[in-house]
Amino acid sequence: MNIDFSAEELAFQGEVSAFLAAELPSDIRDKAANNIELTKENFVSWQKILAKKGWAATNWPVEFGGTGWTPTQKYIFDNECAKVGAPEAIAFGLKMVAPVIYTYGNDEQKQRFLPDILASNVWWCQGYSEPNAGSDLASLKTTAVRDGDDFVVNGTKTWTTLGQHADWIFCLVRTGAAEVKNQNAISFLLIDMKTPGITLSPIYLLDGSPEVNEVHFDNVRVPAKNLIGEEGKGWTYAKVLLTHERTNIAGVAKSKKRLQDLKEKAMQTSDGLSGANAMLSDNFAWQQKIAELEIELLALEYTELKTLADVSTGQAPGPESSILKIKGTEIQQSIDMLNVELAGYYALPFVRDQFVDGFEGVAIGPDQAAGSAPTYFNNRKATIYGGSNEIQTNIICKAVLGL
């Protein structure tokens, strides 16, 4: 064991930071610095720059175009990206459906889908949840009935994040007869969003953003060749994917950057007092909260590093992914609240357009204040999605403690 970076790792860090300095477009950098929402084009254009460099798929095997990086390299890359506010990869294609396709798909499917994911030519969304199948995902009701060379899909998916941008959706559907045990009748199906019979309706979240959708399938004909792996095995594939999803959700690098930003902003924020303790950064209660959070994050950082190291030696992320999910999201939400606290009264004004590109009105309050409360509200989702934190706790009870 050794806690320091090797000479090669330090060189790699230099390479990544030089690349980011040269290639991250300044408009994207400015938006990140000023809390402006990124557009679909921003995400895609940055992803394409990474793809050109060969750095788009940090988690894929080399044979499909992945980087083949060690866990330490991935860690370095994530941290350098977070430091400069580079957009995170939209996970649905690169981190969620791709591992299922390259692990369980056939050659034709690999050739058909992976290159476009790698190049960010296609935007994917995730169609698992349904109005009555949330935590109990296996009770999903969307059906796919075989008819000649097609499946005919009927049902409703919901909470589909950024479905409005998506070209394709990966779905869990019920293919088997009703009497088959719940999980064994579920299959993994890829569906082109342009297929007739699909309609989207937006769902507005607490920050006013239409971030998620309901997706309705009305006799949608999907070619049977879009089925991944075997019929009835979709649940098994999805579970593997879910552990990847949870590991992604922890967001340690981003939380580190946000905590650092908070510390800097507190030095520029008046605490309302005069004299030696004039700034929020001098406030003892504030210092204590920041320090406690930093310590928690440090522990999580090493939990993550250890998990990544285990995964790289071939072990699937096990219940550790539940720890990462629970602690990672709790820390994110604590940071969300500290941003609101930092803003004080200026957390209250809600000028939604202020976070959208091209805003021409008068900005209210300091830049860092706008968006603090909406982000806090919106990100309550983090402990709910990706398998809620209660469900993660149940997994630890069952899988680790044997309860």
Added chain:
Amino acid sequence: MDFSFSEEQQMLQQSVSKFISQDYDWDSRQALSKSATGFSAANWQLFAELGWLSIPFKEDDGGFGGSAVDLIVTMQEFGKGLLVEPFLANTILAGTVISEAGSSEQKSALLTPLMEGSLQLAFAYAEPQSRYELANVQCSAVINGDEIVLNGHKSVVLNGAAAEKILVSVRTSGESCDREGISLIWVEASAAGVRRECYASVDGQRAADIWFDDVVLPASNLLGSAGEAIDVIEMTIDRAALAICAEAVGAMEMSLTKTVEYSKIRKQFKVTLSSFQALQHRMANMFIELAQAKSILLMAAMEMDSLNGRAPKALSAAKSRIGKAARLVGEESIQIHGGIGVTDELDVGHYFKRLTAMQFLFGSTDHHTARFAAS
């Protein structure tokens, strides 16, 4: 000691409760919140007719001489409906300033129409650098013979958009954080040199940032003696803090009720959410938080009514403890609802937003914890 409500207080509670449950359904509240003015002028008139706008004021001034307990009785019911009408900004903030600092002429010019529901007011006290420190005043007013010249920037003024006249805390002498040298004045919102940026707040209410640029007003717009306003300001904000604590208690009660109800309906794994002990305990915990909040609220209101000088410390205890409860109850309500909880459509998310704003208005939880420790 006596913990029972008087007959009048019970009647008041019933009358406000009836209005909220019968005339203030969720859809109407949302429509009002999104309307151009953000509240209903007709409701405001109704409040005046029912006497609600006169309750806190002295009988000599034309009010009903209401107590702090009367205030919390009213505010708890308002909190259940997430009221958007600017009761707090007008009746508590502006009203207290005028009733404590105003001359009898000023009371007839400002307080009487306020109680009649014909005048909208706001109290501008916070500034970009002031955070929660009421003596941190940099807005300057220079008194020159029979004229006052006003300059500065006030932050997040509640009801700042609708207000026709604005009460302002200003510095007439001394340095930024001195307790001496702070005065109260009022200014016409339409006066030359007043600029307002109006906006909705995250909790569906209305506020404004207001800039004063060489605004000239008559010296008779000064309320009370020049340089000696800090006590009235502190008392006003303490009253407002008590009011919002009560509103939070009402909002928490609704949020808990809605969460418990939802958990009994929503099924996952073939059973209702309410059957999971992990969730049962969390709801029981919310109930305990609410009970603690109610108790400390009563304590603070009774201290305020007994005029024993302990009110500020008691108030800080209440604001600190209720802020903590509001955060827990708001966040847990969302979590237990699951995805539906973070949507704009469902009411529970709006209770959460208001419960969040309440933790910061009139001093944050941390601010009041520190003030409690220091007093």
